[in-house]
Amino acid sequence: MPKDPNDFSEPTKTKVLKRAGYTCSFPKCDLRLVGPHSDADGKGTVSTSEVSHIRGARPAENNRYDVNMTPEQRSHHSNAIALCRTHGKLIDSDEETYHYKLLHEWKVAHEEKIRLMQSGEYVPDDEINKPYDKCTDEELKEDRSHRFQLIENEQRNKQEFCKKLAILPISTALILAVMHFIFDYFHLFMIPAGLIFIGVPVKLIMDTLEKDNEFQVRQRLSIKEINYRLKERGVE
Incomplete structure (x- = not known):
């Protein structure tokens, strides 16, 4: 057949x-x-x-x-x-x-x-989702170090984003300076334009760098819980 x-x-x-x-x-x-x-x-x-x-x-x-x-x-x-x-x-x-x-x-x-x-x-699912009270001291410390690294990586990603965003206010400031040099009356529009095209991105950059995002907040809360459990066990 x-x-x-x-x-x-x-x-x-x-x-x-x-x-x-x-x-x-x-x-x-x-x-x-x-x-x-x-x-x-x-x-x-x-x-x-x-x-x-x-x-x-x-x-x-x-x-x-x-x-x-x-x-x-x-x-x-x-x-x-x-x-x-x-x-x-x-x-x-x-x-x-x-x-x-x-x-x-x-x-x-x-x-x-x-x-x-x-x-x-x-890494098996039961290891990924292993409750903290079932973890050894070394596992807790390793998880804490891992979460600190995640926070640092996220901060670096935010810094890279802000570097790209910084191009906008810098380029805007240069354009406004050139326009003011060419046109004497242009200074009438520089203040409101500067506030919009320079001030807003700068504030966004500062907020992004200074404040933890939701991902970083979750990691810090987990680290706080790990530290609490280690302290209960008499481990630093």
Whole structure:
């Protein structure tokens, strides 16, 4: 029986599984899709993988089949998502809930997670959202240092923004000076023009640099809470 051109080839399936780190892409699943077989010679493997179509391979009355796609597009690795057999069956049993946009988001997010895990940069959600009362002293200190760095980075970003904004009052002052030199009567308009085109940007620059924005305020509140908890533990 000839192979359906809409189906994935074995090399395509292997590529999809490798990009997924041989783990299920269904959020919070992360089931390992391959493992060792219990055979005597210790060479066999067991696979529980399901490489599923994001956009359906066969005509169907659901939102995952696109009649305008070519067989080459349907069988391309970009249209495939690595799942365990349970979740592979689930997405095909409820196309209304598991529409193609959602599956594509899962694929992208999972592959990025695998990339971060491979580079050692991945931090699990339960570590990111770990309550302060569950953190060690060292974790609290590390988080405090990180938040101080975030505040400093934000301040630098504000300074860069203000440097660009400062071009307006400087250029306006130069233009007004030239106009006053050329036209003697121009001084009648210099005061109101100066207040508008020089004073307003200058005040905005000063406010931006002097006041914490909402992001910085949140970081300082977190630092304050960390300091309080460390003080309770007798740690500075």
